[in-house]
Amino acid sequence: MQLARVIGTVVATVKSPSLDGVRLLIVQPLTRQLAPVGQPVVAADAVHMAGPGELVYIVGSREAAEALEDRFAPVDHAIVGIVDAVEPIRGGDR
């Protein structure tokens, strides 16, 4: 899983039936210092609550479809959580 920032949405009327009701968002993958890395990708919003500008984490490949109601939906990236905080390790943090 990787950190990503939601930077836009995608609207598609004609699509695979498995994608009905699935929100498609454009996300920019980030380094762990939250700097953009690589190309933006279209990800299915599996948490139904992600919005533009939000820091999320995404999962790629086969596991992306596992996040949706239809486990065989044709997606290769999905937002599986919204990040509240990224905390660096601290002394005695166990």
Added chain:
Amino acid sequence: MKLARVVGTVVSTICSPIFEDRTLLLCDLVEPSGEAAGGYLIAVDTVGAGAGELVLLLDEGTSARQVVGAAYGPLRTVVVGIVDAVEGPGAVARVEQATAKATAKGETAAQGTKATAKATAKPRAAAKQGRAAR
């Protein structure tokens, strides 16, 4: 499987059900020498790892779900072990050496602030104590 160093945690309230009540660790991928390999992964902890430890990452969905005992779910990366030693050409014999190296690098590199170096050094000692106690 991949070698990685735990560098932080990700806190998330709204997430897929499979991640509920699980610890998400931010892990930097590392070379056998202990140096950063570039890139990172967010992984679900299954062994109680933390605080700068060198760990073993499993990055494959079906196996990962098997580890946590889930049939379905968007889980792909899990921490499956805490590394004690890496042996072989170019590898550090003991994890302690790798940590010392990483810490030294953090102090010299421009990107590694003093705070980061401290954060790498301190939890290591705490981690050791924690493991000794177990």
